[in-house]
Every structure is written in structure tokens, then in C-alpha cells.
Amino acid sequence: MPNASSPRLRPLLHLSLMLGLSASPWLISPTWAEDGNRRSYQVPAGSLSDALTRFAGLSGVNLSVDPALVSGRSSGGLSGEFAVEEGFARLLQGSGLQLQAVGEQAYILTPAPEGSSLQLAPTSILGATGGEGGEVFAGGQVARRGSQGLLGSKDFMETPFSMTTYTNEVIENQQARTLGDLIANDPSVRATNPAGGRYEQFTIRGLSLFNSDVAYNGLYGVLPTYTIDMEMADRVDILKGPSQLINGISPRGSVGGGINVVPKRATDKPITSFTGSYASNNQLGGAVDVGRRFGEDDKFGLRFNGVKQSGDTEWDHQSIDREMAVLGLDFRAERLRLSTDIGHTERNTDAPQERVQVGVNAQVPQAGDVRHNYAQAWSKARTEDTFGTVNGEFDVNDSVMLYGGVGARKSNHDFLRHAVSVTNDAGDFSVQPRDFTRDENVRTATAGVRNWFKTGPVSHEVNLAASYFYMDFENGGARYAAAPSNLYDPVQTPTPARPTRQDAKVYTENRFSGVALSDTLGFFEDRLLLTLGARWQRVKVDDWSDNIKGATAYDEEKVSPSGGILFKATDKLSLYANYMEGLSQGKIAPSTSVNEDEIFPPFVSRQVEVGAKYDAGPFAVTAAVFRIKQPAYETNATTRVFGPNGKRENKGVELSVFGEPLDGFRLLGGVMYIDSELTHTTNGAFDGNRAPATPKYNVNLGAEWDVPTVQGLTLTTRGIYSSSQYLDQSNNKEIDSWERFDVGARYAFKVDDKTITLRGNVENVADKRYWSSAGASDDSEPGLTLSTPRTYLLSATVDF
Incomplete structure (x- = not known):
């Protein structure tokens, strides 16, 4: 195969790169460099080709590059405010190349004459972040x-926690439609509900995380309860371990970690994008993304994202129709930054799949023999969510900042569903x-002050914040006569017509409030960072059933201390440790138990973690060892009563890698090992057993390769692995790896x-059928999750 320097290929590659870096929608004044106008840029260290590509796109100029000139060369990147030619000069420093103007707003690269040197204009480096999303690591x-x-x-190298922030670039390139699609990149996170089900649910470090506990710009309970669309996200932060100090108590009490969705903002470059998409079996959709800045100094910004997608999935008689519209407005001045986001989503799913429960007298069903949708054609899930937030920051002076945010959501959900509980080895269920x-209905608010100062040689960053969360919800419904069916050979039953009984109307109010104080102390010129903090939390829950006050209401409070320490051993290596403690709302008995909707008292979780982070420039490796303790819950296999039973301790090791270790070759993934042990169970019956739905090993590894002989072409692959899992505390039933x-x-x-940009992805390319999860790790929603069949995803994005 001819290489990139082949005389026959060089003119073609030269032309293709010229077209690829042309940015006529982003054109700027030709006097930009001459009149001294400067802008803030963030270009990560890495290959010289990638650095030039990114800078040319951000600055809005045309750059023509002979690939042979930049092949194998690297750049140290840049961070700060630069004029256009000044920025190029910094990126090219030491490369032996120089910039040459060839017309209005157009440049080429040429070898620098022997003995010459590039002259760098004085620079003004004002910060380490660029835009809302901050600096992107190598590989994007x-x-x-x-x-x-x-x-x-915070920069991940200055954070005493394990955290990964995924960018909008990976969301778009993987055609992630929901949060469940995106978390497939992370070995610490697993989906525990079918992709074609009523809702999404996850585990982090082996412990349950509900969609209700996913924050939106730091505010809990604002995003849709059942499924979160990814077209609204600019970034997604995944934090491992209890996060009560950081964001306060979560609505459903998740303790294995936290997820935060960061909304999109208008960028300095105008955005007008349309994406047409196809997903098998026959889902067609379109998405628009429009962003503009306007006003004096572009102080005002507008970003709109809209989605419409509908059609059949790979499962029999299953279809999904979803709509999303999110508008983001922002204002930025010298000291004041304001933003608001307003969103509305609707999702209609016909024949949504349920988890498969396994009766006492039944063995684990054979996933490979389940070839048809066992959900009835008349079953449905209809969800509608309207939400909004307002956030602000004000710099009182150079050392004090005030911040705050408020959010609200109103949701209506309507389901016609049936459980799937096999009673024998033949796969029969009712x-x-x-x-x-x-x-x-949700209302939430937070407000705080952040203060930077020094006491002698010690720096301080003191944070004081208060938070409040309120949610009320009402459940109701009816039951209908039962009919037989089979997991392997489903039987279509008549559409329900006459209820056999009405369910009680259950009304619940949750009120969470808290005050947190922390101080990050910096020693030895901030090479040693010590974070100490505590959060006072109050949890108040009231419930009524058919207007009769429930007996399980409670009002409790607790002070939860937390701390972390990070040592920058070198500029590339950080070592850290943390202790996190938090109060969580008590579990709620699931619909599969006989004591459905019973509310249990709050509980305390504790984590200890030590780790290391290595930033090699083109790529990074992080490692962590952790231990999390919390109460264990189960739905008794015989009585079907849900309640606490002992304690569980998750001890584990995480290793992750991301970046671009070789020019044009990117990696994203890692491995997690967990030893999850039960203790103090009733009469010691399950002591020493493994906690349900917790695999010992999770492995995720994705790779991307830019084909060097075809400019603009990238090939991708990803592998995901989970080891075997037990279904219950007795460890008698197990699903395979x-x-x-x-x-x-x-x-x-x-x-x-x-x-x-044309994209094509095939998920589950081998079309394997397997049980991907044994249910929620806390056993609040037991049952097996069936894998998604082979799915084809196609899209075409046009950036105008």
C-alpha cells in the first residue's frame, strides 16, 4: 500500500486536508492578527496535525498542510489568549516549520529556512479553561x-476522587441516544434494565444509580425520571464513590457514584447543524443543533437542540417515538455569568421489555433461546417531562465568588405493563x-460562596453552600385478569378491558436540605492539596395512601464528614486518597414485593479510596483501590417481602485509560474488579456470600484509528465484558459471563x-443473546436484563 508521502497520493491528501480545514462558516476578519485582537484558546498537547486542525477550526482560518511535513511531529499545545498568527507560532515552535500567508484568511505550512528561528510574540496566558466544556484531553x-x-x-489531575468526563464528541461519534448508550464506555458503570424497557437504571461500583439521581448542572431531580436523551449534553461527568459532600443527598440515595449532565452552551463559533439518523429495525429521526452569540462582545448566547425519532426496533411489535427540545440561554460579562435551560421531552414506547424474574422453583432461563419479544403488544410506556433551571455566578472580587441555581420539573407518566416472572424450567409465566x-413535581435550589485566600505559605479555597430539594409524586392504577404466556414462545393475550381491582393512590413528599462547608488547603506551592469538609443533611419523608397518613414517614438528620488529599509527585503523576460519608434516603419497596411502596429509614454509606493518576500528555492512566460499606436489602424469595438484611462491603480496583497514545489512534476504557461480600445477614444465613447483581470483573475498551491514506476516515471498535453474577443473596442462581x-x-x-460527517455503527455485531444483568444490586428491582440484539446505527451530520 502506498504511504502518505507517495508522489501519487500527496496531491490528493494535500487537497483533502485543505478542504477538511476550510472553515468558511467561521471566517473572521483578515485584520485579526494585525489589529491585536486576541481570543482564548485551548489546544491539548498531542500530534502536530491534530493541534493545527483544532486551532485552525477555532480561529476560523483556512490552512493547507502537506501531511508529509507534519507526520510524526508533536506539539505542546497551548492555553490562553492569542492572536491567530501568534497561536500558530507557539504550536509550531521547534518543529522546523513556518506559517506562510497565501491569500485572504488562508495559510500554508512550509519548511523554515535553515538557520532561521520562529519569533514568538509576547503572550498573555489568562487561564486553563476554554468555554463551558473546559480543555479537551488528547483524542477529544x-x-x-x-x-x-x-x-x-477541577482538572482531573487535581481531584482527589475518581472521575471521568465524557465530551459531546464521543456522544456524537458513538451515536449515543440515551445515557444508557454513553455509559457503555465506562467499566465502573453498568446498565441494569433492558435498552427497550420502560426506564434506564445503572450501577456504579456495583451499587444502584437511578435516573432520578443524575444531576443537571449540579441540580438533582431536574432531568426526566425514566430516560435521559444525550442530544442535550455537552459533557457527562461520572464520579465514582459517594458524592454527598459534593452535591448533597440524591433523591433515591445512590451511593456508588454520581452522574452529572452539563448542558450545551453557545460557542464563539456559530453552530448550525442537522443530523439525519436511522436505527434498525426501522427508526428514522432528525436532530437540529443551533448556537449563536450576539450583542456587544458576544455577551448573549443561545443554543437550541431538537430531536424527533420514531419507528420499530429490532424486537417484535416494539416501537419507540421520542421528542426532545432544549433551549439554553446565557449571559457572560466581566464579573457576572448567568444561564437558563428549558427543556421538554416525550417518549412513547410500545411493548417495552421488562426484567425477567425467576421463581423459586425455576432455573435461570436460557437467554440464547429467547428470540421474540415476551412483552405484550398492548403494553406501553408514555412519559412526558418539562424542566428548567437558572444558574448564576458573580465575582465579588478576585477572591470571592457567589453562585447559585434553581430548578424545577413537572412529569406525567402512564404505563400499561405486566411483570414477567417465570415459574418453571419451561419458561411459563403469568x-x-x-x-x-x-x-x-420537583423544586430544587442551591446557593453558595467560594473564597480564595492565603495564610502565610498555605493557600485556601473555602466553600460554603446550602441546598434544598422537594419532590412530590402520586402513584395510582388498576389491575386486570391474568393470562398465561411463555418466555420462549410468547402468547398474545387480549388487550385489558375491565379492571379486577383499583390500586390505592399513594402520595409522597420528600424534603431534603443541607449545609456544606469545605476548605481545600494548598501546601508547597499547591503540590499538596488537602480537602476537608462536612455536610449537615436533613431527610424528611411523608406519605399518604388513599388520603390516610402512612406509618413509615420519618424526619432525620446527620452531619457527614468527608476529606481528600492529593499529592502532585511530579508534573505528570498525582497520588490521592479520600474518605467519603453520606446519608441516603431509605429504600422504597418495589412493585415486585408484597409490601410495595413501603419506605425504609435513611442509611449511612462510607467509602475509603486511594489512587494514582498519570498524565503522559497524549494519554492518561488512572488507578484506584476502594471500599464502600452500606446496608444490604433483599426481596425474600419465599415471602416476597422487601427489607434490609445484613450489610454489604464492596472492595475493588479500577484501572482506566484514555487519550491518543499514537498519532491517529485513540483509546477509551478500562477494567474494574469488585469483591462484594455480605455480612450480618439474618441468622448468618448468607454471610460470606457475594452480593447480587455484582460481577467480579467489568472490562470496556474502545479504539479509534484514523486511516492515514484516506483523510477524514476513522474506523472504530469496542469490546465490553462482564463476569458472572448471582441473582440473590443465597447465591443459588447465577447468570453466565x-x-x-x-x-x-x-x-x-x-x-x-x-x-x-457520515457515521455507521453496529452494536452487538455477533448478535449474541445473553443476560447482561441480574438486576439492581440492592435487590430493590430483581430480575434479568436481556441483551439488545444486533443494532445498526447510521447518521449523516451537515454543519452549515
Whole structure:
């Protein structure tokens, strides 16, 4: 195969790179460099080709590059404010190349004459972040900085926690439609509900995380309860371990970690993008993304994202129709920054899949023999969510900042569903239809002050914040007559018509409040960072059933201390440790138990973690060892009563890697090992057993390769593995380990000054059937999750 320096290929590659870096929609004044106008840029260290590509796109100029000139060369990147030619000069420093103007707003690269040297204009480096998303790490899939609530936005190398922030680039390139699609990149996170189900649910470090506990710009309970669309996200922060100090108590009490979705903002470059998409079996959709800045000094910004997708999935008689519209407005001045986000989503799913429960007298069903959708054609899930937030920051002076945010959501949910509980080895189960409605109202707020100062040689960053969360919800519905069906050979039953009984109307109010104080002390010129903090939390829950006050209401409070220490051993190596403690709302008995909706008292979780982070420049490796303790819950296999039973301790090791270790070759993934042990169970019956739904090993590894002989073409692959899992505390029933492989490709090119990106992905390319999860790790929703069949995803994005 001819290489990039082949005389026959060089003119073609030269032309293709010229087209690829043309940015006529982003053109700027030709006097930009001459009049001294400067802008803030963030270009990560890495290959010289990538650095030049990124800078040319951000600055809005045309750059023509002979690939042979930049092949094998690297750049130290840049961070700060620069004029255009000044920025190029810094990127090219020491490369032996120089910039040459060839016309209005157009440049080429040429070898610098022997003996000459590049002259760098004086620079003004004003900060380490660029835009809302912060600096992107090499490879573009992970951001360097992540949102940490009370502690603000931090670089991952200065964070005494394990955290990964995924960028919008990886969301778009993987065609992630929901949060469940995105978390497939992270070995510490697993989905525990079917992709074609009523809702999404996850585990982090082996412990349950509900969608209700996913924050939106740091505010809990604002995002849709059941499924979160990814087209609204600029970044997604995944924090491992209890996060109560950072964001306060979460609505459902998740303790294994936290997820924060950061909304999109208008960038300095105008955005006008349309994406047409196809997902097998026959889902067609379109998405628009429009962003503009306007006003004096571009102080005002507008960003709108809209989605419409509908059609059949790979499962029999299953279809999904979803709509999303999110508008983000922002204002930025010298000392004041304001933003508001307003969103509305609707999702209609016909024949949504349920987890498969396994009766006492039944063995684990054979997933490979389940070839048809066992959900009835008349079953449905209808969800509608309207939400909004307002956030602000004000710099009182150079050392004091005030911040705050408020959010609200109103949701209406309507389900007609049936459980799937096999009673024997033949796979028989009873279809008992249930009409279930749930209406929710959420109001939440946070406010705080952040102060930077020094006492002698010690620096301080003190944070004081208060938070409040309120949610009320009402559940109701009806039951219908049962009919038989089979997991392997489903039987279509009549559409339910006459209820056999009405469910009680259950109304619940949750009120969480808290005050947190922390101080990050910096020693030895901030090479040693010590964070100490505590959060006072109050949890108040009241419930009524058919207007009769419940007996399980409570009002409790606790002070939870936390701390972390980080040592920058070198500029590339950080060592850290932390202790996190938090109060969580008590578990709620699931619909599969006989004491459905019973509310249990709050509980305390504790984590100890030590780790290391190595930033090699083109790539990074992080490692962590952790231990999390909390109460264990179960739904008794015989009585079907849900309640606490002993304690569980998750001890584990995480290793992750991301970046671009070789020019044009990117990695994203890692491995997690967990030893999850039960103790203090009733009469010691299950002591020493492994906690349910917790695999020992999770492995995720994705790779991307830019084909050197075809500019703009990238090939992708990803492998996912989980070891075996037990279904219950007795460890008598077990699902096998599983693996999934995905492949894909994308091709970016220009036509008439429009950038077009074609993407194609195949998920579960081998079309394997397996049980991907044994249910929620806390056993609040037991049952098996069936893998998604082979799915084809195609899209075309046009950037105008």
C-alpha cells in the first residue's frame, strides 16, 4: 500500500486536508492578527496535525498542510489568549516549520529556512479553561475538567476522587441516544434494565444509580425520571464513590457514584447543524443543533437542540417515538455569568421489555433461546417531562465568588405493563396487566460562596453552600385478569378491558436540605492539596395512601464528614486518597414485593479510596483501590417481602485509560474488579456470600484509528465484558459471563463549504443473546436484563 508521502497520493491528501480545514462558516476578519485582537484558546498537547486542525477550526482560518511535513511531529499545545498568527507560532515552535500567508484568511505550512528561528510574540496566558466544556484531553473523547458541585470545576489531575468526563464528541461519534448508550464506555458503570424497557437504571461500583439521581448542572431531580436523551449534553461527568459532600443527598440515595449532565452552551463559533439518523429495525429521526452569540462582545448566547425519532426496533411489535427540545440561554460579562435551560421531552414506547424474574422453583432461563419479544403488544410506556433551571455566578472580587441555581420539573407518566416472572424450567409465566400512573413535581435550589485566600505559605479555597430539594409524586392504577404466556414462545393475550381491582393512590413528599462547608488547603506551592469538609443533611419523608397518613414517614438528620488529599509527585503523576460519608434516603419497596411502596429509614454509606493518576500528555492512566460499606436489602424469595438484611462491603480496583497514545489512534476504557461480600445477614444465613447483581470483573475498551491514506476516515471498535453474577443473596442462581463487540466507521468531508460527517455503527455485531444483568444490586428491582440484539446505527451530520 502506498504511504502518505507517495508522489501519487500527496496531491490528493494535500487537497483533502485543505478542504477538511476550510472553515468558511467561521471566517473572521483578515485584520485579526494585525489589529491585536486576541481570543482564548485551548489546544491539548498531542500530534502536530491534530493541534493545527483544532486551532485552525477555532480561529476560523483556512490552512493547507502537506501531511508529509507534519507526520510524526508533536506539539505542546497551548492555553490562553492569542492572536491567530501568534497561536500558530507557539504550536509550531521547534518543529522546523513556518506559517506562510497565501491569500485572504488562508495559510500554508512550509519548511523554515535553515538557520532561521520562529519569533514568538509576547503572550498573555489568562487561564486553563476554554468555554463551558473546559480543555479537551488528547483524542477529544474526555475533558480534562469536570464539575464537582460544591468544589467547583477541577482538572482531573487535581481531584482527589475518581472521575471521568465524557465530551459531546464521543456522544456524537458513538451515536449515543440515551445515557444508557454513553455509559457503555465506562467499566465502573453498568446498565441494569433492558435498552427497550420502560426506564434506564445503572450501577456504579456495583451499587444502584437511578435516573432520578443524575444531576443537571449540579441540580438533582431536574432531568426526566425514566430516560435521559444525550442530544442535550455537552459533557457527562461520572464520579465514582459517594458524592454527598459534593452535591448533597440524591433523591433515591445512590451511593456508588454520581452522574452529572452539563448542558450545551453557545460557542464563539456559530453552530448550525442537522443530523439525519436511522436505527434498525426501522427508526428514522432528525436532530437540529443551533448556537449563536450576539450583542456587544458576544455577551448573549443561545443554543437550541431538537430531536424527533420514531419507528420499530429490532424486537417484535416494539416501537419507540421520542421528542426532545432544549433551549439554553446565557449571559457572560466581566464579573457576572448567568444561564437558563428549558427543556421538554416525550417518549412513547410500545411493548417495552421488562426484567425477567425467576421463581423459586425455576432455573435461570436460557437467554440464547429467547428470540421474540415476551412483552405484550398492548403494553406501553408514555412519559412526558418539562424542566428548567437558572444558574448564576458573580465575582465579588478576585477572591470571592457567589453562585447559585434553581430548578424545577413537572412529569406525567402512564404505563400499561405486566411483570414477567417465570415459574418453571419451561419458561411459563403469568401475564397480569397493570395500569400504572405516576405524576411528579420537583423544586430544587442551591446557593453558595467560594473564597480564595492565603495564610502565610498555605493557600485556601473555602466553600460554603446550602441546598434544598422537594419532590412530590402520586402513584395510582388498576389491575386486570391474568393470562398465561411463555418466555420462549410468547402468547398474545387480549388487550385489558375491565379492571379486577383499583390500586390505592399513594402520595409522597420528600424534603431534603443541607449545609456544606469545605476548605481545600494548598501546601508547597499547591503540590499538596488537602480537602476537608462536612455536610449537615436533613431527610424528611411523608406519605399518604388513599388520603390516610402512612406509618413509615420519618424526619432525620446527620452531619457527614468527608476529606481528600492529593499529592502532585511530579508534573505528570498525582497520588490521592479520600474518605467519603453520606446519608441516603431509605429504600422504597418495589412493585415486585408484597409490601410495595413501603419506605425504609435513611442509611449511612462510607467509602475509603486511594489512587494514582498519570498524565503522559497524549494519554492518561488512572488507578484506584476502594471500599464502600452500606446496608444490604433483599426481596425474600419465599415471602416476597422487601427489607434490609445484613450489610454489604464492596472492595475493588479500577484501572482506566484514555487519550491518543499514537498519532491517529485513540483509546477509551478500562477494567474494574469488585469483591462484594455480605455480612450480618439474618441468622448468618448468607454471610460470606457475594452480593447480587455484582460481577467480579467489568472490562470496556474502545479504539479509534484514523486511516492515514484516506483523510477524514476513522474506523472504530469496542469490546465490553462482564463476569458472572448471582441473582440473590443465597447465591443459588447465577447468570453466565458475557461479552459484546461493536464496530463502526465515520467519514468527514466538505462539500460547498459545508462539513458533512457520515457515521455507521453496529452494536452487538455477533448478535449474541445473553443476560447482561441480574438486576439492581440492592435487590430493590430483581430480575434479568436481556441483551439488545444486533443494532445498526447510521447518521449523516451537515454543519452549515
